[in-house]
Amino acid sequence: MSGLGAGAVIVFVEHATGEPAPASLAALAVARGLADxxxxxxxxxxxxxxxxxxASALGAHGLGVVHVAHDDKGDxxxxxxxxxxxxxxxxxxxxxxxxxxxxxxxxxxGTETLAYAAALTNLPLAAACTQVSAADGEDxxxxxxxTRLRWGGSVLEEARLDGATVLLTVADGAGAxxxxxxxxxxxxxxxTLADExxxxxxxVRLVERVASAAGGVSLAEARVVVGGGRxxxxxxxxxxxxxxxxxxxxxxxxxxxxxxxxxxxxxxxxGQTGTRISPDLYIxxxxxxxxxxxxxxxxxxxxxxxxxxxDAPIMARATYAVVGDLHAVVPAIIAELRRRGATPGx
Amino acid sequence: MNILVCVKRVPATGGRVxxxxxxxxxxxxxxxxxxxxxxxxxxxxxxxxxxxxxxxxTTVLTLGAEAAADQLRDALAVGMTRAIHLVTDGEDWDPMAxxxxxxxxxxxDAAEGFDHDLVLFGNEAAxxxxxxxxxxxxxxxxxxxxxxxxxxxxxxxxxxxxxDGTRGQEVYHVPLPAVLAVREGLNRPRYPSIPGRxxxxxxxxxxxxxxxxxxxPTMIRLRVPDEEDAQVHVLGTGAEAAPAVVDLLESxxxxxx
Ligand SMILES: Cc1cc2nc3c(=O)[nH]c(=O)nc-3n(C[C@H](O)[C@H](O)[C@H](O)COP(=O)(O)OP(=O)(O)OC[C@H]3O[C@@H](n4cnc5c(N)ncnc54)[C@H](O)[C@@H]3O)c2cc1C
Ligand SMILES: Nc1ncnc2c1ncn2[C@@H]1O[C@H](COP(=O)(O)O)[C@@H](O)[C@H]1O
Numbered sequence: 360m361s362g363l364g365a366g367a368v369i370v371f372v373e374h375a376t377g378e379p380a381p382a383s384l385a386a387l388a389v390a391r392g393l394a395d396x397x398x399x400x401x402x403x404x405x406x407x408x409x410x411x412x413x414a415s416a417l418g419a420h421g422l423g424v425v426h427v428a429h430d431d432k433g434d435x436x437x438x439x440x441x442x443x444x445x446x447x448x449x450x451x452x453x454x455x456x457x458x459x460x461x462x463x464x465x466x467x468x469g470t471e472t473l474a475y476a477a478a479l480t481n482l483p484l485a486a487a488c489t490q491v492s493a494a495d496g497e498d499x500x501x502x503x504x505x506t507r508l509r510w511g512g513s514v515l516e517e518a519r520l521d522g523a524t525v526l527l528t529v530a531d532g533a534g535a536x537x538x539x540x541x542x543x544x545x546x547x548x549x550x551t552l553a554d555e556x557x558x559x560x561x562x563v564r565l566v567e568r569v570a571s572a573a574g575g576v577s578l579a580e581a582r583v584v585v586g587g588g589r590x591x592x593x594x595x596x597x598x599x600x601x602x603x604x605x606x607x608x609x610x611x612x613x614x615x616x617x618x619x620x621x622x623x624x625x626x627x628x629x630g631q632t633g634t635r636i637s638p639d640l641y642i643x644x645x646x647x648x649x650x651x652x653x654x655x656x657x658x659x660x661x662x663x664x665x666x667x668x669x670d671a672p673i674m675a676r677a678t679y680a681v682v683g684d685l686h687a688v689v690p691a692i693i694a695e696l697r698r699r700g701a702t703p704g705x
Numbered sequence: 706m707n708i709l710v711c712v713k714r715v716p717a718t719g720g721r722v723x724x725x726x727x728x729x730x731x732x733x734x735x736x737x738x739x740x741x742x743x744x745x746x747x748x749x750x751x752x753x754x755x756x757x758x759x760x761x762x763t764t765v766l767t768l769g770a771e772a773a774a775d776q777l778r779d780a781l782a783v784g785m786t787r788a789i790h791l792v793t794d795g796e797d798w799d800p801m802a803x804x805x806x807x808x809x810x811x812x813x814d815a816a817e818g819f820d821h822d823l824v825l826f827g828n829e830a831a832x833x834x835x836x837x838x839x840x841x842x843x844x845x846x847x848x849x850x851x852x853x854x855x856x857x858x859x860x861x862x863x864x865x866x867x868x869d870g871t872r873g874q875e876v877y878h879v880p881l882p883a884v885l886a887v888r889e890g891l892n893r894p895r896y897p898s899i900p901g902r903x904x905x906x907x908x909x910x911x912x913x914x915x916x917x918x919x920x921x922p923t924m925i926r927l928r929v930p931d932e933e934d935a936q937v938h939v940l941g942t943g944a945e946a947a948p949a950v951v952d953l954l955e956s957x958x959x960x961x962x
Binding site: 471 | 718719720721722724731741742743799800801804829831832833834835836837840841843844845849850851852853865867869870871872873874875876877878879880883888889890893894920921922923924925926927928929930937938939940941942943944945946947948950951953954955957958959960961962
């Protein structure tokens with residue numbers, strides 16, 4: 360069971376055909392911190408088309424060993440468009456190399472891949488971690504302590520993760536503090552992952568990709584989001600919010616009460632079970648500020664709340680507020696913008 | 706077709722979270738309880754699929770305290786037909802233990818003639834957000850699986866399932882029997898009707914106490930992240946505040962004066 364990767368901390372690096380994803384590099388920083396604390400080697404694994412290029416790129420991040428499996432010509436032509444394959448390959452790596460930890464970014468793909476690898480090997484997985492370290496007063500080869508997000512990030516959990524090999528995903532935004540500088544860059548040793556053995560599991564097949572409709576400002580990336588909640592009162596009054604959003608070069612976001620009532624589509628929902636936004640300004644109109652909504656908009660630089668209730672929870676999270684009926688306040692803002700001939704800022 | 710849906714009882718927190726004195730749970734004394742919106746969509750989808758297929762059963766399952774029977778009744782009230790309660794003492798089970806108990810139900814049901822063509826889950830539990838129970842169940846049963854599902858059509862012995870990918874939507878072919886973890890937005894769940902509530906009361910819930918498998922992470926304590934309560938700057942009241950708002954928009958560089 361020993362050999363090259365024994366006791367190592369291995370990071371699963373996602374990449375866009377050769378370019379390591381920023382979320383994976385953030386996970387790498389957390390993994391490096393753990394590896395240093397444990398005195399363990401740090402390695403990476405990259406899969407699919409472009410894996411070898413990604414491995415070379417990882418040399419610049421100080422990685423000396425990168426495991427790869429790819430479906431470039433010359434390889435076994437593994438079907439990377441079935442969600443099961445990446446997890447099977449990582450499960451195989453876990454069994455053959457017995458690393459101390461396997462770490463990935465808590466993206467949809469990273470999460471699903473590690474969950475399947477953990478399931479196949481019956482190993483524990485802690486999702487959405489913000490911190491990981493050796494557990495106080497415990498053998499670091501047997502126990503780690505982690506801090507992880509619950510309730511979409513509105514509650515933190517401190518937990519102990521027992522086992523000689525454990526898996527964890529790193530939450531978005533983690534790893535900023537105590538970042539360990541990368542050792543000097545070099546050309547990493549690239550090790551081709553052995554086949555996972557047996558027939559590849561191709562039961563689930565990707566049959567079609569539908570490109571997202573172009574045009575319009577995406578909610579996740581908008582610079583200004585005009586949010587509407589129950590206080591908007593019905594589907595028609597959203598015209599007002601759309602008008603304000605258009606004047607500011609932004610887009611409309613909504614609370615779950617609004618999507619639940621069918622006033623607006625779920626694709627516009629901000630929050631724990633909707634979209635996370637990080638605009639320069641979030642204008643929350645008629646939204647109370649439930650924690651499940653707040654976790655979706657806490658990335659906003661500033662929040663302007665427009666609410667009839669001076670004591671609504673959103674007021675404790677907002678930077679600015681107007682106390683009043685949105686049906687009077689929003690038209691007045693639109694009129695004032697028009698009066699001044701304002702155009703969206705660059 | 707037979708469908709099993711797994712739901713988890715969680716407190717419906719509002720604007721603030723308060724923890725219990727020992728820091729091990731959310732203080733739910735003054736809260737109502739619910740399930741994840743993802744799971745509500747799973748329930749709705751099961752009811753619609755079985756209605757459309759013209760026959761079969763929809764079973765709702767929860768693992769949780771005695772009181773979690775309320776969440777089973779809610780699912781029965783919108784049209785599910787069977788309910789299974791894996792009763793615990795109320796402590797949080799880790800995802801490995803939860804998955805093992807659910808696998809036990811799928812196997813036991815199959816032995817009794819309820820072969821579940823689909824096992825539906827929420828993409829992640831509302832409280833613990835472990836993102837793994839569905840995949841652990843699928844792996845143990847050796848069934849094909851997909852997570853993040855936002856649209857699905859049954860086509861004979863397989864489903865076409867859609868999800869958001871990094872480059873637009875992805876459509877997958879998934880043969881049955883399968884395990885799917887779904888996300889809110891899949892459908893718009895109906896509200897229970899009065900007759901639905903009455904019917905739900907009459908369904909006998911099958912309750913058992915499962916053995917707990919050990920293994921997963923151990924919670925030590927919860928913590929509410931320190932959010933500096935922003936000192937909110939009130940720009941004004943009512944329509945009169947509009948000039949101050951536009952001044953603000955200008956100073957933030959969001960509009961050109
Ligand atoms: C597991 C889980 C996940 C969830 N996920 C999400 C999620 O992703 N996103 C989400 O939004 N919610 C989510 N929720 C729901 C959340 O808990 C709240 O129920 C929801 O956010 C409340 O929406 P709201 O603020 O529009 O409505 P309310 O809470 O009813 O608030 C309405 C507000 O409008 C104000 N108001 C009323 N009339 C006016 C007026 N004329 N002018 C100005 N103000 C007015 C009121 O003072 C009040 O503050 C989730 C819940 C759970 C349990
Ligand atoms: N205690 C439970 N009882 C029933 N289903 C559960 C339970 N815990 C998790 N699940 C199911 O598994 C999904 C994913 O949960 P998790 O992996 O814990 O984030 C949830 O949305 C539920 O469908």
